[in-house]
Amino acid sequence: MVDGVYTSLVLLEHAEREHQVTVSGPLSANPTRRHRRNEGFDRDDFHIDFDRRQVTCPRGQVSKGRHDPYPTSWPTVAPLIVARFTKGQCQQCPDRPRCASSHQGARNVGFPPRELRDLQVRVRSEQRTPTWKARYAVRSGAEGTINEFAHGHGMRHCRYRGLPRTHQQHALTAIAVNIERLSGLAPAEEAPSARPPTAFQTYLDQ
Numbered sequence: 001m002v003d004g005v006y007t008s009l010v011l012l013e014h015a016e017r018e019h020q021v022t023v024s025g026p027l028s029a030n031p032t033r034r035h036r037r038n039e040g041f042d043r044d045d046f047h048i049d050f051d052r053r054q055v056t057c058p059r060g061q062v063s064k065g066r067h068d069p070y071p072t073s074w075p076t077v078a079p080l081i082v083a084r085f086t087k088g089q090c091q092q093c094p095d096r097p098r099c100a101s102s103h104q105g106a107r108n109v110g111f112p113p114r115e116l117r118d119l120q121v122r123v124r125s126e127q128r129t130p131t132w133k134a135r136y137a138v139r140s141g142a143e144g145t146i147n148e149f150a151h152g153h154g155m156r157h158c159r160y161r162g163l164p165r166t167h168q169q170h171a172l173t174a175i176a177v178n179i180e181r182l183s184g185l186a187p188a189e190e191a192p193s194a195r196p197p198t199a200f201q202t203y204l205d206q
Contacts (some may be wrong), residue, residue, distance in 0.1 A: 004028065005168040009078045009116045012123065025125045025138055040098035043109055048083075055083035057107070078112040085109075087138060114172055133204045134187045140198045148177060 007025035015021045022045055047056040057065040065084035072079055090096055090106040101105045126132050149155040153173050158166045186193070197205070 001025065001136060003139070003143070008076045009112055009120055013116060013119055024132070025070075025139075026136075027120070027127060029124065041095065043111060046083075046109050048111055048117065050117075055098070055109050055111075057085065059095060059100070059200060061089045061093070063109070064089070067070075078116050080110045081113060083109045083111075109185065112193065124188075137204060139200055140201050144198065145177075152179050153177065 002025040004022055004026045006023065007027045009027075012027070013024050015023045026063040041058055045058050048173075049056070053066055064082040064086050067082045067084075069079035085106045085108070087106045088101050088105070093099065112120065127136075153176070155170070155173060159165060161171055
């Protein structure tokens with residue numbers, strides 16, 4: 001269970017293929033302006049045919065060019081395939097204002113390779129289900145603990161030199177946190193008050 005920093009498509013695929021580990025975390029949705037504003041056509045409205053190496057737009061036009069794939073500057077960023085439509089296809093389209101951002105140019109559609117695209121679709125679909133949300137809700141406890149260690153006990157700075165002593169600091173601090181939490185528990189005969197939901201739990205519920 002990780003936060004959004006560790007849920008790039010490359011990291012998810014690598015963990016599953018190389019280590020047989022399923023990394024669960026909020027995979028970001030389509031970041032385009034059209035998607036955020038729910039206006040016009042974004043990438044998910046286009047049909048991608050990997051076998052024929054072409055993309056079909058919502059109006060039925062088929063892409064005429066393709067670049068396989070553009071290299072990335074970061075190892076955690078997925079390579080991007082770009083399908084291109086021509087000006088002749090786009091300029092006469094009645095939905096051009098909702099699709100192409102340029103008044104003169106044509107629409108381009110970028111997407112990751114097939115194995116990463118299939119993974120992206122599957123993960124985004126799963127994280128909208130109640131089962132995934134219930135399973136991932138345990139992450140809020142981890143975030144709260146990390147925050148308590150970092151801000152309450154100065155764990156961003158080591159007090160000693162060397163890994164053995166640093167590990168000892170971590171272990172002793174964890175013991176102190178556990179003692180602090182146990183001392184704050186209600187007596188056994190009293191029912192503890194319900195813990196208020198975190199902001200992230202509220203977001204998942206919504």
